[in-house]
Amino acid sequence: MIPAPFAYARPSTIEEALQAIADGGEDVKVLAGGQSLIPVMRLRLAAPETLVDLTRVAELRGVREDGDMLVIGAMTTHADVLTDPLLAQYGQLIVQATETVADRQVRRRGTFGGALAHADPAGDLPAVALALDAEFVLAGPGGRRTVPAAEFFVDYLTTALEEGELLVEIRVPKLGEGWGVRYEKFNRVVQAWSIVAVAAAVRREGGRIAEARIGLTNMGPTPLRASATEAALVGVDVSLETVTAAAAQAAEGTSPSNDLNAQADYRQHLAQVLTRRAVAAAAGL
């Protein structure tokens, strides 16, 4: 199938991109890696008037350090993520989740920022960004603003990005010494979307859990934190019993959908099981 006609702009700087978005008319779509947008356009579920292709905006691609933070350019591809030395050292949770995204070819084109801006609740990276309390840097005609992950994901396929704005970079804390991470994903076949997945990062101090961050994929219209489990884990001695008890609360406050892959109650069951596995692995059990 062939998409409906559109005007095409290929800026090479962020400035030019914002201008192209401003000049693009009523219905402008930003094309990052295109691995979700192009299929949607082929099905004519989207027929934008103008497409602004960011592929040649070099300043949007790459990973750098900024003190205790990593700054990931929105157009950094999934394949870039998997080979980046800074992410290998401080961003293993992102790396693990990215490894499970689609397949080799899609990871060559698909981007970190594109996946987050698309905000599919079954996508793997939104829950990771939420668990890490990532900060989203948005550029617009009036300058830049920073939105925390908890406010970025607004609803199903809907983010805090306003018309005319562009996601430029994502800032995540470096997870170094003491942190363990695990992304546990359950899907029916490889390259399929998550039925449910859990992103866990746990900081241990001796035999105890000092801090736990848990993000849930596909347990509602947006990614969610397993807040009750996080709270229950702080200060406990690390053991399979304590982790299992805390993970039993993982589905609290979630509202997963019923669809062809799974019913809501099954998803809530999965959330508990996967949280137990993810936290146990992250805590080194």
Next chain:
Amino acid sequence: MTQINVRVDGASYTDDVEPRTLLVHYLREQLGKVGTVVGCDTSNCGACTVHLDGQAVKSCTVFAVQADGCQVTTIEGVATGEGESATLHPVQRAFHEMHGLQCGFCTPGMIMASIDLLKENPDPSDEEVREGIEGNLCRCTGYQNIVRAVRQAAAEMSGKAADDPQAEPAAVDTAAADHVAAQA
């Protein structure tokens, strides 16, 4: 219409395309590169896999305008030489020898994905081959012989790495190479 300059299987082309034209349709319908097939048309099956600047991509999920200034290699460009004297790429040969296909529809994409995998990992295990081609679906063989083929090709390619006919075809600099479709 937008003008693009691309190099496909070693030949240079300058063409006008609609921005909405998918790379796979440009390759097949304007350049006649029908070796690259459209399978699912939903970015799942990988049958349309080509290399864009050396990296495997699904050409049904890239616009032709995005290939402007780039080098594209299709299944038609991986063998060396022409006609009777052509030498198949080791991965092509291995698919033939190991019966890595039945109907053959997925094969162009399988081979392009496998070449990409072997560039990154010249000696993959069975498991790594299966993961490496997870973006390519075969509905006939059950993958068993495909995995064998990729591993045989890996062994052959590492055995004679010096004169390995790489995925990049020999350069043929014909600015006005043959087209099947007349330009609008």
